[in-house]
Amino acid sequence: MQRSRLLGGAVAAVEELGWTNVTVASIASRARVSRKTFYDLFDDREDCLLEVCEDTLERVLAELRAAKVGELPWSERVRAGLWVILGFFDREPELARMCVVESAHGGPGARAWRSDVLERLIVVVDEGRLRGGGAVEVPGLMAEGVVGAVLSILSRLLMVGEGGGVVGALDELASLVVLPYVGAKGARAMRKRPLPQTPPPSSLQSRIYHAGEDPLADIPMRLTYRTARVLEAAAQHPGASNRQIGELAGIPDQGQVSKLLARLQNLGLLTNTAGRDAHTKGTPNAWRLTSLGERVTEQLHLDTDLHKDST
Numbered sequence: 001m002q003r004s005r006l007l008g009g010a011v012a013a014v015e016e017l018g019w020t021n022v023t024v025a026s027i028a029s030r031a032r033v034s035r036k037t038f039y040d041l042f043d044d045r046e047d048c049l050l051e052v053c054e055d056t057l058e059r060v061l062a063e064l065r066a067a068k069v070g071e072l073p074w075s076e077r078v079r080a081g082l083w084v085i086l087g088f089f090d091r092e093p094e095l096a097r098m099c100v101v102e103s104a105h106g107g108p109g110a111r112a113w114r115s116d117v118l119e120r121l122i123v124v125v126d127e128g129r130l131r132g133g134g135a136v137e138v139p140g141l142m143a144e145g146v147v148g149a150v151l152s153i154l155s156r157l158l159m160v161g162e163g164g165g166v167v168g169a170l171d172e173l174a175s176l177v178v179l180p181y182v183g184a185k186g187a188r189a190m191r192k193r194p195l196p197q198t199p200p201p202s203s204l205q206s207r208i209y210h211a212g213e214d215p216l217a218d219i220p221m222r223l224t225y226r227t228a229r230v231l232e233a234a235a236q237h238p239g240a241s242n243r244q245i246g247e248l249a250g251i252p253d254q255g256q257v258s259k260l261l262a263r264l265q266n267l268g269l270l271t272n273t274a275g276r277d278a279h280t281k282g283t284p285n286a287w288r289l290t291s292l293g294e295r296v297t298e299q300l301h302l303d304t305d306l307h308k309d310s311t
Contacts, residue, residue, distance in 0.1 A: 005031040019102040079174035090165035128181030241284035269293035
């Protein structure tokens, strides 16, 4: 559970001090977690900062998949993909600045992470050249130049924090990307196409680390590793019975499972949807997360190889 606090502390430290000035002490103090606990979970400060970047990338990819961007024609896919990414940046400006701007000042791990992300973007843009027609005459390095230009513009917009957010630059940035490959007429036609519908961000399971916030601060109990496993089991298998929850969470003692489930129900994290006859002999319980339980579970970062005392 301390991992989420430390990742939140890392975002706060980078936002306040900048990547190069962040230390283990600055992260731990903002997370209200000891240095010993930090080193139990991370190798060093770069390891912690990179986990935030990697987690942020995974959430952006999840939103792109939810929007079914990959099913669109290339030019529309560029615009729709930018729309999803820019919308995320406007909702999570601290994470955007950390990943887009501040990570450029990181060490070898951060440079490797940025290089991988940029290479993936370059491949997507270069698909425009491979579409055939006049686009094949566009130099192969054009995609790298286009991605670099967009990154530079986004970095400036994120640092300046202009009114309306970065999503206001959507059509100009999309036109910048596709113009070399489809020409002015094709770029104008792309801008007239409707954007895809996307699920609300709250419906996408993810962990968001707001600068200066403890993501688990208002949870009405001390969350142990065992508790986290039970909540995760209920999230992945809604309607599971006591026995199923115990098996999924690795708790063989059914008495302990029943007590823990009852406690989580009383705290408003779980609800039993089996109905009034739930306690009739032979009728299994059916556990689901409440809205509070869903929010808590989204913040948990469980490692399957993490061996903790779950008492």
